Amino acid sequence: MSVETFVAAAETLFTLETMAWVVMGVLLGIVVGALPGLGPPLGMAIILPLTLPMEPTNAIILLIGVYSGSMYGGSIAAILINTPGVSSSAATMFDGYPMSKQGRAATALSISATASAIAGALTIVVLLLFSPFLVEVVLAVGTPERFLVAILGLAMITVVARGSIVKGLLAGVAGLLVTTVGSAPMSLDNRYTDSMLLYDGVSFVAVLIGLFAIAEMMKLAGQEGGIAEDGVRIGGGVSAGIVSTLKRPITVVKSGFLGMVIGSIPGAGATVSNFIAYSEAVRSSDDPDSFGDGNETGVVASEASNNGTVAGSLVPAISFGIPGSSSTAVLIGGLLMHDLRPGQSMFDPSGELALTYAMLLALLLGNLVILLVGLSLVTRLGILTKIDTNYIIPMVIVLSFLGTFALDTNPIDVLTIIVFGVLGFYMVRHNYSVIAFVLGVVLGDIAEQNLYRSLELSDGSYMIFVNPFEYGWLSPLLVLVICLILVGPFLQGRLERYRDG
Amino acid sequence: MGTTLSRTLRDAISALADVGEIVLRERPTMEHVLLVIFFVTGAYMFWGAREFSAGAAIFPRLTAGATVVLSALLLARNYLPEPIRSVVSSPTQMVSTGDVEEDVAASDDEQADSDRESAGTYTYDIDDPRGPAVVGVLSVVYMVLTFTIGMLYATPIFVALYALWADISWPKATALVASSFGIAYVFFLLVTPEVAVGWYTEWRFPVPVLPELPFVAVSALTGGSA
Numbered sequence: 001m002s003v004e005t006f007v008a009a010a011e012t013l014f015t016l017e018t019m020a021w022v023v024m025g026v027l028l029g030i031v032v033g034a035l036p037g038l039g040p041p042l043g044m045a046i047i048l049p050l051t052l053p054m055e056p057t058n059a060i061i062l063l064i065g066v067y068s069g070s071m072y073g074g075s076i077a078a079i080l081i082n083t084p085g086v087s088s089s090a091a092t093m094f095d096g097y098p099m100s101k102q103g104r105a106a107t108a109l110s111i112s113a114t115a116s117a118i119a120g121a122l123t124i125v126v127l128l129l130f131s132p133f134l135v136e137v138v139l140a141v142g143t144p145e146r147f148l149v150a151i152l153g154l155a156m157i158t159v160v161a162r163g164s165i166v167k168g169l170l171a172g173v174a175g176l177l178v179t180t181v182g183s184a185p186m187s188l189d190n191r192y193t194d195s196m197l198l199y200d201g202v203s204f205v206a207v208l209i210g211l212f213a214i215a216e217m218m219k220l221a222g223q224e225g226g227i228a229e230d231g232v233r234i235g236g237g238v239s240a241g242i243v244s245t246l247k248r249p250i251t252v253v254k255s256g257f258l259g260m261v262i263g264s265i266p267g268a269g270a271t272v273s274n275f276i277a278y279s280e281a282v283r284s285s286d287d288p289d290s291f292g293d294g295n296e297t298g299v300v301a302s303e304a305s306n307n308g309t310v311a312g313s314l315v316p317a318i319s320f321g322i323p324g325s326s327s328t329a330v331l332i333g334g335l336l337m338h339d340l341r342p343g344q345s346m347f348d349p350s351g352e353l354a355l356t357y358a359m360l361l362a363l364l365l366g367n368l369v370i371l372l373v374g375l376s377l378v379t380r381l382g383i384l385t386k387i388d389t390n391y392i393i394p395m396v397i398v399l400s401f402l403g404t405f406a407l408d409t410n411p412i413d414v415l416t417i418i419v420f421g422v423l424g425f426y427m428v429r430h431n432y433s434v435i436a437f438v439l440g441v442v443l444g445d446i447a448e449q450n451l452y453r454s455l456e457l458s459d460g461s462y463m464i465f466v467n468p469f470e471y472g473w474l475s476p477l478l479v480l481v482i483c484l485i486l487v488g489p490f491l492q493g494r495l496e497r498y499r500d501g
Numbered sequence: 502m503g504t505t506l507s508r509t510l511r512d513a514i515s516a517l518a519d520v521g522e523i524v525l526r527e528r529p530t531m532e533h534v535l536l537v538i539f540f541v542t543g544a545y546m547f548w549g550a551r552e553f554s555a556g557a558a559i560f561p562r563l564t565a566g567a568t569v570v571l572s573a574l575l576l577a578r579n580y581l582p583e584p585i586r587s588v589v590s591s592p593t594q595m596v597s598t599g600d601v602e603e604d605v606a607a608s609d610d611e612q613a614d615s616d617r618e619s620a621g622t623y624t625y626d627i628d629d630p631r632g633p634a635v636v637g638v639l640s641v642v643y644m645v646l647t648f649t650i651g652m653l654y655a656t657p658i659f660v661a662l663y664a665l666w667a668d669i670s671w672p673k674a675t676a677l678v679a680s681s682f683g684i685a686y687v688f689f690l691l692v693t694p695e696v697a698v699g700w701y702t703e704w705r706f707p708v709p710v711l712p713e714l715p716f717v718a719v720s721a722l723t724g725g726s727a
Binding site for chain 1 (some may be wrong): 565640647693
């Protein structure tokens with residue numbers, strides 16, 4: 001670890017202004033997470049254009065605060081009204097809501113705050129400690145490998161996501177295709193456009209806002225429920241929740257690190273880790289039958305894992321620009337918007353390493369804010385679940401339109417959010433991976449530049465990706481892994497059928 | 502007149518769906534529309550790439566080609582031989598969470614079940630299909646108003662139309678409309694005055710003038726750039 005850079009990062013973070021952005025980000029995140037139907041990617045996407053006038057460090061810290069805060073915020077709606085504010089809190093409902101019905105909502109909410117904060121902080125500390133190793137890995141990756149890592153990320157998302165692999169791949173390549181509009185990154189060609197309005201291509205921020213804000217609002221407008229009834233009473237003890245969490249250190253640590261590992265797999269995200277950590281808690285329990293009826297361990301496992309995911313999902317995001325989740329896709333969008341390129345420069349002491357450390361330290365601090373806010377406002381958090389979605393929908397759309405237009409005052413961006421909003425709505429409806437699509441949009445330029453440079457290095461030969469004798473072993477290895485990931489599940493199915501037969 | 506038009510439109514869509522069912526060997530849905538859009542866009546972009554220089558054409562060709570092939574495979578899935586068909590349309594999952602979901606779903610309510618998502622993809626139920634349609638149409642209206650009268654005044658109109666559709670009570674609707682205008686006005690003051698201009702018409706309606714905001718507040722809101 002570069003101690004000087006680390007100290008510089010700490011100095012940047014511990015200024016009044018930056019600390020204020022951390023706190024504001026976490027608070028905004030808690031609100032966004034608690035409102036049913038909203039979630040971290042949506043909240044971050046709306047805030048993204050508003051960060052344009054800010055300093056890059058503060059902008060990224062604000063976004064990361066929202067990300068972390070909304071992970072905890074999601075549990076509020078899950079516990080109080082049996083609707084996950086965010087998908088990553090879905091498993092919290094299983095025991096959180098029964099606890100609420102038993103008059104122990106405050107205990108469940110304080111368990112959620114404590115488990116989220118402890119697991120979030122632990123995983124960030126581990127990430128900080130392992131960052132020198134990560135730096136080595138990132139710096140060892142060359143141009144052809146960077147292109148293949150992008151494809152690997154895309155391949156993993158299509159397999160990790162539930163649904164047809166072909167649908168996932170189609171979503172990914174369609175996302176890449178969107179980035180080919182406008183000026184070519186390595187030449188002067190203007191592609192698919194005669195209009196000045198599209199010379200810079202389709203704005204990925206507008207695409208993100210369309211996919212996450214407009215599409216989600218269309219979905220929300222078609223759904224009933226999700227608002228608390230007047231009778232929701234927040235009973236139980238706050239300190240009982242803290243004690244309960246502290247009495248389960250193994251569950252907290254295990255779930256947090258499960259979340260971290262799963263979060264680092266592109267596309268897996270907190271939704272998957274949340275269920276896996278919950279199922280592990282059930283499996284390792286002496287009393288598995290009590291789960292689903294208000295077992296506190298269930299809430300601990302679910303909430304510890306989803307905040308652990310935040311640290312994990314940052315690994316591929318800042319190392320290779322591959323989002324581990326929708327939220328990190330928006331975060332990468334924020335980095336790119338502020339002219340920060342994920343990859344080697346994020347680990348270069350003369351580049352953006354200070355920002356990387358500041359980001360991780362901000363997350364650490366954010367977990368403390370979660371703990372303080374979560375515990376002190378437990379009895380008042382229920383109000384967030386009483387906000388009618390009919391007030392949320394028009395306001396989110398208004399913020400999306402204004403934020404997008406304010407970016408470049410380009411009218412095409414307004415059209416973009418509507419087109420991709422509708423596209424995103426139907427993609428999700430029919431099980432096409434929106435994350436794969438977003439990954440394509442975010443990675444398009446990086447992938448094309450690395451492909452172009454690789455082919456230049458090899459005089460136009462694609463053998464650079466597969467010939468180990470001339471170009472090294474890493475590229476062929478990555479190609480092999482990509483093939484295994486894409487073909488593996490089918491081979492596994494056939495093997496199982498063969499065995500059964 | 503309106504009823505006749507609506508019936509004619511419904512009949513036309515039904516006839517089209519019948520033809521689609523024969524061609525696709527399944528009842529067409531919005532998924533097929535989505536796939537046709539991907540296919541046509543991919544084909545157009547593949548064809549269009551021939552006009553670019555060799556270096557600039559590689560990536561569009563690769564991605565457009567892949568889009569065409571994959572969308573064609575999905576559109577023609579009912580014509581494919583069984584092994585290929587199962588590869589194209591069968592769900593695969595590397596990370597399984599199914600057991601827990603099923604176990605707990607049995608003892609939980611349906612809402613929870615519908616919201617349980619997987620990593621990159623998830624589907625959900627729509628209780629009222631008019632909702633998404635209304636939001637889509639109103640967003641288009643909002644865009645058209647933005648291009649004509651500017652976003653500053655388009656914003657409260659959009660919110661008022663939504664409030665009208667959602668049957669929000671007058672006092673609450675008024676508060677919502679006023680808040681939305683307030684947000685747009687903050688954007689006008691602090692971010693860009695262009696929100697008060699209709700991009701297409703270049704119309705500029707008079708904007709209410711407020712006493713100047715204290716510099717400190719403006720600076721804090723814009724991160725020091727004001």
